[in-house]
Amino acid sequence: MMAETATQSGRPVILSLAGLSKSFGDMRAVKPVTLDIPEGEFLTIVGPSGSGKSTLVRLLAGLEAPTEGRLKLRGEDITSIPANRRPTAMVFQSLALFDHRSVGQNIEFAMKMKGVAPDARKTRALELLRLVRLPESYYDRPVTQCSGGEKQRVALARAFASDPEILFFDEPLSAIDYRLRKTLEVELKELHQRTGRTFVYITHSLEEAMVMSDRIAIMQAGELVQIGTPAEIYGRPANRFVASFMGEVNILAVEGAAFPDIGRPIENPGGAYAVLRPEDLQPGTGDIRAEFKVTQRLLLGSRTHLHLESATGAAFVSEIGGTVEAFAVGTTHEFGFARDSVVWVDT
Numbered sequence: 136m137m138a139e140t141a142t143q144s145g146r147p148v149i150l151s152l153a154g155l156s157k158s159f160g161d162m163r164a165v166k167p168v169t170l171d172i173p174e175g176e177f178l179t180i181v182g183p184s185g186s187g188k189s190t191l192v193r194l195l196a197g198l199e200a201p202t203e204g205r206l207k208l209r210g211e212d213i214t215s216i217p218a219n220r221r222p223t224a225m226v227f228q229s230l231a232l233f234d235h236r237s238v239g240q241n242i243e244f245a246m247k248m249k250g251v252a253p254d255a256r257k258t259r260a261l262e263l264l265r266l267v268r269l270p271e272s273y274y275d276r277p278v279t280q281c282s283g284g285e286k287q288r289v290a291l292a293r294a295f296a297s298d299p300e301i302l303f304f305d306e307p308l309s310a311i312d313y314r315l316r317k318t319l320e321v322e323l324k325e326l327h328q329r330t331g332r333t334f335v336y337i338t339h340s341l342e343e344a345m346v347m348s349d350r351i352a353i354m355q356a357g358e359l360v361q362i363g364t365p366a367e368i369y370g371r372p373a374n375r376f377v378a379s380f381m382g383e384v385n386i387l388a389v390e391g392a393a394f395p396d397i398g399r400p401i402e403n404p405g406g407a408y409a410v411l412r413p414e415d416l417q418p419g420t421g422d423i424r425a426e427f428k429v430t431q432r433l434l435l436g437s438r439t440h441l442h443l444e445s446a447t448g449a450a451f452v453s454e455i456g457g458t459v460e461a462f463a464v465g466t467t468h469e470f471g472f473a474r475d476s477v478v479w480v481d482t
């Protein structure tokens with residue numbers, strides 16, 4: 136019997152982390168992580184700078200040796216197998232292309248090192264150009280004559296050259312302007328769907344993670360604090376940190392059976408904080424209501440963000456659509472929310 140187990144998704148586990156951790160001296164960069172990654176998953180690791188994302192992915196790719204824990208690939212222990220002997224590839228933010236070489240030479244580099252014959256290399260390189268949707272005529276083009284987006288595609292083609300089972304991406308799109316990044320996110324997601332390979336992707340942009348991923352893992356100070364589908368993370372954040380990482384939210388402290396920030400009683404179903412999304416705090420509706428003064432009005436195209444201050448001086452944000460004329464800065468209105476729109480968290 137294979138040592139693999141099926142995951143919740145029903146797909147076999149390709150990569151299994153058991154208490155994998157990394158310390159640099161006293162610094163615990165990654166606290167023990169136990170996690171099964173199913174084959175074909177697009178898993179994104181998200182977290183602020185210094186939270187341990189790169190270190191975790193470097194452990195998975197074999198570029199860093201763990202302090203504790205084991206790593207298995209399809210049930211086989213690969214903890215001490217070096218990166219170059221694993222069926223994985225990595226795409227870095229810097230792309231690490233050879234600028235003085237052609238697109239074709241860049242894609243073929245690893246194949247050449249392995250002694251693949253020139254004709255076979257070229258056939259494969261042209262296939263890979265098609266895979267990443269670059270014209271075959273780019274084969275002879277110097278990398279220096281490629282645009283930022285084209286270089287990204289060359290780096291992808293090069294990563295796929297060894298036909299890896301798992302691709303690791305360390306913030307490959309972070310240095311790219313917004314519009315191109317949006318295009319490349321969609322292309323990457325399509326490439327994932329077309330190839331069926333397992334992608335493990337790092338970003339500090341939750342928005343990017345939301346667009347592309349099957350599951351998102353959230354890192355906070357070296358700890359993997361939550362893992363789930365984008366909808367699970369958005370709908371049921373594990374703590375205030377995850378909730379605020381998802382975008383602007385209101386966090387109401389809870390004291391016993393009251394919200395001191397708005398001076399209202401509550402039925403507390405358990406939780407030290409209530410997380411309330413801006414779109415759930417609306418004028419003139421809701422079970423729980425209070426008076427708020429508008430301190431700022433920010434137009435965001437079809438939506439508007441109203442920055443509010445409660446009678447007790449706490450800051451809130453409400454996102455409204457439609458007419459906003461009535462909500463001039465300095466005016467006071469009743470805003471409220473439905474009890475069941477609140478997400479309760481303990482920390």
Ligand SMILES: Nc1ncnc2c1ncn2[C@@H]1O[C@H](COP(=O)(O)OP(=O)(O)OP(=O)(O)O)[C@@H](O)[C@H]1O
Pocket residue numbers: 159162163164182183184185186187188189190191339
């Ligand atoms: N080789 C190293 N030696 C000592 N400390 C390190 C080393 N590599 C990383 N660290 C520390 O480990 C912690 C996690 O770093 P890591 O690069 O994994 O974070 P990150 O979430 O990827 O951050 P960023 O988004 O800024 O890349 C940081 O405090 C970092 O300073």
